[in-house]
Amino acid sequence: MSLGTFLELRQELLLIAAALLVLIAEIFSDADKKRNTGLLSIILLGIVTIAGFFPAPSGQLFGGMYLTTNVRLLMKNILNIGALLVFIQSVTWLKKEEHCEKASEYFLLLISTLIGMDFMISAGHFIMFYIGLELATIPIAALAAFDRYKNKSAEAGIKLILSSSLSSGILLYGLSLIYGTTGSLYFSEISALFANNNIQILGFIFFFTGMAFKISIVPFHLWTADVYEGSPVNITSYLSVISKGAAIFTLIIILFTVFPVIIGTWQKTIYVTSVLTMTIGNLFAIRQQNLKRFLAFSSISQAGYILLGFMSGNQMGMAAVIYYVLIYIFSNLGAFGVVTAISNATGKENMDDYNGLYHTNPKLSLIMMLSLFSLAGIPPVAGFFGKFFLFTVAAQQGYYLLVLIAVLNTIIALYYYLLVVKAMFINKSETPVEYFRSDFPTRFALGICIAGIVVTGFASIIFEVIRNLSFVI
């Protein structure tokens, strides 16, 4: 392996090195200094994230099983930024007595899911894609069950592993149909041999269903709320942002490069599923009292909006999706960051507990409000721009009705986001959350989220860069 090919694999190799270093550090650290591995992991991931922004050569490895282009590198970078934020947000929670000794496992597992996601995004072959997918999913199940003394956490782990193995089965069945009719699993060969016959479309539908499980698209979303509620908050935010983002990136790459022939078919599929996803996600979110469940359903509906960007099958759609996922990472992690901070300080997670929060913790309330407005797509925060571009993509193809349904759905979403705002700013409470000062990591992560929410929209350069990179998938 020459240096040039090494650079093509740079992100994955760096992550593997980081994972190994965390393991080694774990062995050599004393029991009471385990938390230092947390700091080490954050620094290592920080280095990997920064390294990702240096230009890397595009090309393919392993006979085309592994592809890398600038836009795929960009996707990895976006996921790294999000994962880094989750890492920083987890520090406070991991300081607790019962989690302290498992801190290095926590980070190790998260880094290995990132490796899986990177391979998934860079796949040029369905087997590579499948290995990446499993590597990205199975460690999460262990993490969902991380709180081993809580029944709900164990339940979440089991539910996640069962539903993801079911979905993997469905996905593999689809892949086998595709392999049976085309005789290849290479992306480039399949796209050349795909001929729009029924068995191939059936294969595609099974594949799409499998991916729909991962992205939790309605009607394959039923595992989401329970898993999100049971898992530790940081894992919930990781699942709803990073895992979902990786699956969306992979799906859009595969749809655009492997299945461009049957664009008419998948446009119809996505039309129906996105309407269902938005509407059902939103309607169920209205009734939720637990904020983790609430954000779970909100993130289901967000996936519905993101699907709108798939409709065009062109560069603009790709750019809009990547841009929205970037904004979604900042917004959702902002909201989850506040939920984490309050949950760490008081253990409260219900919407009623947030009554009168503004009077005791004004800064947290403002951050929460901005993040929710960004999720709802209210200017001047970035969510508005992200949504606008997604809607533009769908309108470009003439799907005005779909855009109207989506915009009306944002009104429903605004309603339940405003319920939280109302709880924090308007409702009065006998026992509000006491004033507390969050520690440095929490404040740092929230600061980055807010900066991201505010800057990503106005700075048009970010969108233009993403769009220019999206030329070559």
Added chain:
Amino acid sequence: MDILTQFVVIPLLTITGIILVKDTRQVKMVSAIGMGLQLIMAGILLFLYVSARRAGNSAEMLFVKDIVWFKSLNIHYTVGVDGISVAMICLTSLVVFAGIFASWEVDFLRKEFFVSLILLATGVFGFFISIDLFTMFLFYELAVIPMYLLIGIWGSGPKEYAAMKLTLMLMGASALILVGILGIYFNSAPAGGQLTFNILDISKVKIPMSAQYLFFPLTFVGFGVLGALFPFHTWSPDGHSSAPTAVSMLHAGVLMKLGGYGAFRVAIFLMPEAVKELSWIFIILTSVSVIYGAFGAIVQKDLKYINAYSSVSHCGLVLFAILMLNQTAMTGAIIQMISHGLMTALFFALIGMIYGRTHTRMINEMGGLMKVIPFLSVCYVIAGLASLGLPGFSGFVAEMTIFVGAFQHPEIFYRVVTVIAASSIVITAVYILRVVAILLLGPATNEHFDHFTDAKWFEKVSVITLICFIALIGLAPFWLSSMIGSSLQPIMNKILALNPF
């Protein structure tokens, strides 16, 4: 920095100032200074505009500034003003200025109150200066959201319900507008070429008829919701009556004008062909608004509800007049927007001041206020007379122009609806005079009212500013109507090209 961008920057700087200062007195001073500066800027803008026109500058929009924002979608930050936007900017700065003084005595979370209020104003100013559909829409949504907090936190009565209803209905309207502007964007270059959000560029092409039939109703209804178009007006009475004084003033005075202005600038200016075909539907709806609002005001007992329904009626008249597609009626519509903005702001300010003393807004629980608070009562009578269209006040000029213009239409349908809409003047007189009779002139029913003090200095500043301008427009309307009339030329040229009557 160009003069128009300053209308967005000054409020933002004021907000920063408010956040930085510590005690509440300074918060009020900073807000008053910032918005006073804004008022002066509006005066300067008016002067510059008029002198540029006198000097023979006949460009469609003046002081245009164009910065590319999102290059790949051809989204620009483009600002520019014609006579209509200048008039709206002056109105907004007046009402905001008066609103600051009317909310001098907000008693909790003052900082947050003034920040939200000025943020709302920022959105409105931005909306009036934009000539790019994207920027316009961005500022529109920016103006809607602070409303929720303003009504929800500082409001009265069923404030949470009213705030939620108002926000969701207005955001629903923005959903229609969003689809509308995307539709306009993708049809902005029917012959091929660069798509654009720029209103002036789009107005030079003819959007295909099939697209117009789809997107004209969407944009018109979308903006119409904000202009209280029947049957989407229901947010208005609840919202206005629950909102704190300054917010009612700003909302009825300015924010509802966003509807009329947007419907005019986007729906009618860009798609006149569809207007000509479909206007009858909306003319019927707006006539219903006019009459229904007026009748609604008669049966209300709460002062704010009376005024809110009266706003529905008056704003209905604005939309009614712009649909008539002739110069006189449209000039009337714009004057009506300004006149109603000032008038209703005055009303809500006075109601707020009276409520601050009596702690009730029910007219049957009050009486004889003329004896105890003569200054406020006389001002209320003035506002009432302006509202029912007494010559000498702005309301007369506006309504007269509208009805004269609308009646010029040769078809019998238009004349009939004009007569029906004109009858609202009589109904207006009924509810205004009824309030004046019971509230101000009736027998004093409550001895607690005897100890009231009359208006304080900041209340007088607020009220007198507004009355001066109402009288100014009423007595000397020509400078305003000529400024508006010349700015209507581009749209009139488009209309006359397809409808020579």
